[in-house]
Amino acid sequence: MKPTLQLYRNAVSGHCHRVELFLSLLGLPFDSIDVDLAAKAHQLPAFLAMNPLGQVPVLRDGDVTLADSNAILVYLEAQYAPGQWLPRDPVGAARVQRWMSLAAGPLAFGPAAARVVQLFKLPTDPKDAIARAEGLLQFMEAELGRTPFLVGERATLADVAHYAYVARAPEGLVSLQPYPAVRAWLARIEALPGFVPMLKLPIGLAA
Known part of the structure; x- marks a missing residue:
């Protein structure tokens, strides 16, 4: 069908x-x-x-x-999948929405933007995008030091929204080495049933 x-x-x-x-x-x-x-x-x-x-x-x-x-x-x-990836209680829903807002802001203008500069070889200084990426990763590291996923004990839309650009941050010259909790979180996402990886850039473009 x-x-x-x-x-x-x-x-x-x-x-x-x-x-x-x-x-x-x-x-x-x-x-x-x-x-x-x-x-x-x-x-x-x-x-x-x-x-x-x-x-x-x-x-x-x-x-x-x-x-x-x-x-x-x-x-x-x-x-x-109603209620499975987006909490219906007011506090849980608000916490997910906070991360969705971060995905549209610091994530998009941080690691995602830094990656675009490298991917398309833009004549743009990626310094500001890299700084925003590092600020977001520092915040994520602190949050993930307390819970296995961004909004608690199980994965939500918050995790789905952030995975790709965080996982591919090194392609934008943003190292993940200083963030062990973030790297462990990425591994937890990758262990979820049904996980599919994002396309990797050729090695020559990757950081």
Whole structure:
């Protein structure tokens, strides 16, 4: 039976990987449709009809079309695993939302941005992005020194949202060696049933 879920993605995007990872953790079959960003496929009318901002990922689930990776995570959790990855109690929900906000802020403008500079060889000084990445990692290290996952004893959307860009931080010249609790957390994510790794860059591009 053909899956109803279709994921429009780019393989090097951590935003796309967080959705791929969650789909796999949920055991949901889906069609993966690569969007050639270099050829500006994301700016074609057919793609802009799905997401006027011209960004991946985009998820189609039957008649539902959604953009924004964090929004897609919330939808998938509510639709297919309600209460399992996003607490329904006010404090638990707020703690996850805090991390989702961090994923859209310091994570995106820290390790993710530093990685983009190296990946696309941009003529940009990555110093500020690396500093933001290190600040986030220091905060994560302290939090993960108290609990195995970002919001407590089990994985939530907070962990799914952060995994890819933290795991690939060295590709942006951000070392994970000073953060043993973060590295142990990455290993716990990778041990979850259904885990799928993010594409690794060629060794020549990696830090």
